[in-house]
Amino acid sequence: xxxxxxxxxxxxxxxxxxxxxxxxxxxxxxxxxxxxxxxxxxxxxxxxxxxxxxxxxxxxxxxxxxxxxxxxxxxxxxxxxxxxxxxxxxxxxxxxxxxxxxxxxxxxxxxxxxxxxxxxxxxxxxxxxxxxxxxxxxxxxxxxxxxxxxxxxxxxxxxxxxxxxxxxxxxxxxxxxxxxxxxxxxxxxxxxxxxxxxxxxxxxxxxxxxxxxxxxxxxxxxxxxxxxxxxxxxxxxxxxxxxxxxxxxxxxxxxxxxxxxxxxxxxxxxxxxxxxxxxxxxxxxxxxxxxxxxxxxxxxxxxxxxxxxxxxxxxxxxxxxxxxxxxxxxxxxxxxxxxxx
Numbered sequence: 001x002x003x004x005x006x007x008x009x010x011x012x013x014x015x016x017x018x019x020x021x022x023x024x025x026x027x028x029x030x031x032x033x034x035x036x037x038x039x040x041x042x043x044x045x046x047x048x049x050x051x052x053x054x055x056x057x058x059x060x061x062x063x064x065x066x067x068x069x070x071x072x073x074x075x076x077x078x079x080x081x082x083x084x085x086x087x088x089x090x091x092x093x094x095x096x097x098x099x100x101x102x103x104x105x106x107x108x109x110x111x112x113x114x115x116x117x118x119x120x121x122x123x124x125x126x127x128x129x130x131x132x133x134x135x136x137x138x139x140x141x142x143x144x145x146x147x148x149x150x151x152x153x154x155x156x157x158x159x160x161x162x163x164x165x166x167x168x169x170x171x172x173x174x175x176x177x178x179x180x181x182x183x184x185x186x187x188x189x190x191x192x193x194x195x196x197x198x199x200x201x202x203x204x205x206x207x208x209x210x211x212x213x214x215x216x217x218x219x220x221x222x223x224x225x226x227x228x229x230x231x232x233x234x235x236x237x238x239x240x241x242x243x244x245x246x247x248x249x250x251x252x253x254x255x256x257x258x259x260x261x262x263x264x265x266x267x268x269x270x271x272x273x274x275x276x277x278x279x280x281x282x283x284x285x286x287x288x289x290x291x292x293x294x295x296x297x298x299x300x301x302x303x304x305x306x307x308x309x310x311x312x313x314x315x316x317x318x319x320x321x322x323x324x325x326x327x328x329x330x331x332x333x334x335x336x337x338x339x340x341x
Contacts, residue, residue: 006047015039065095066310067115069125071103075226075254076282077299078126081150084303085124092311094121103225105130112136116143122310126151129191129225146313150306153195160313160324162306166196166279169295169330170203173249173277176293176332178211180339182247182275186219186238188231188259190251197222197251200279204249219245223255231258239266239274246274247338253278253285253294260288260337275338290336298328 012019017036025032025040043049066089070078086096097120101108108128115123116139123140125147134157140147141159150162177185187204190197201220208215218241221234231250235258238245250256256278263274270276270290278285281296309324334340 006044006049008049011040011043011047011049014043063119063121064093065097065118065120066307066314067097067099067111067120067123067125069099069101069108069111069123071101071126071128073098073100076284077151077280077297080299081126081303081306084300084305085307088304088307088311092315094311094314101128103128103130105132109136112140116140116145120145122146122148122314124148124150124306124310127154129194132193146310148306148310148313150302151196155195158323160309162302162309162324162326162328164297164302164328164330166199166330167203167206169279169297169332170200170249171207172203172330172332173279173293173295174204174207175210176334176341177247177249177275177277177338178207178213179341180275182339183213184216184219184243184245185213185247185249186216186221186245188234188238188248188250188255189220189222190226191224192222200251216243223251226252226254228254228258228261231255232262235259235262239263239268244274248274248276250276250278253280253282253292256292256294256337257285257288260292270337271339277338281333286335288337293335293338294333296331296333298330302328 008019008022012022021032021036022040025037026044028037068082068085073079082098089096099111101111105128108131123145125137127149134154137147137154137157137159148160148162149157153161153163174185185208187201189201205215221237223230223234231254238248239262248259250259256276259276260270263270268274276292278292278294281294285292285294305326
């Protein structure tokens, strides 16, 4: 036989007080005396009382659930962001519903439509690489669902945003390669329409321009995705150029590792023949031979700050509050895949 849930009424009957007094005592209401509070809390713990969030949600017109939309979850980046989000929202009594867009604009639209129908309390989203318009996000906002965008920007969308200065990270990486003596620096760039792709590409271009290096279009190749497999053919194309690059700045660590793999298969020395720098500082990057130089991002902090901004909107409301745009600064991490200055 299924054991019934302990209710406020059960505790009230045992202590010969009203259910409303029990409720206020558990919330540490100042109108309830200390002895009653202690008795209620002690019995609630003994009986393993758990609040009925569904009933509470219906009463307060809340679901106590926040949606998190991410392109994927297999890599270190988004799993760490989600950990940061959870560590803020869970103590505040919120559950998180993780939804994967699989880098698909259409799947992202379907996810937001389902979230709107279930009246989820708020949404945190890192847009898919194929997302170019934001009507589906605006629809959430029109339905009174707060939205925070993180990692990948949505230019022109009025929403709170938590980002990393991708431009600065790319500039740091390329300028380091220049100062280490590299003369022919290539870039394995990301999908063309993605905001982080544009920012990192611009950082690459501006670093070359600052040091009066020519921009060679054949040295810039856009990959179709962010996995190791996506980087193999583009890396082969770069390293088979007649005027072979002596350095590669890659969109992320997975693509950089693909370039390392291709270089080794071709018998090239890293960094003697080609220096390689990635972006993200994935945990495994330091364990490759040679260790991968990369750009570190405060990923966990990004998740926590995104969640805190959303939580403040859920707790305090949105009236007369300016939108926030928070941008973290990345840091260059030098390992053995690039030459020393």
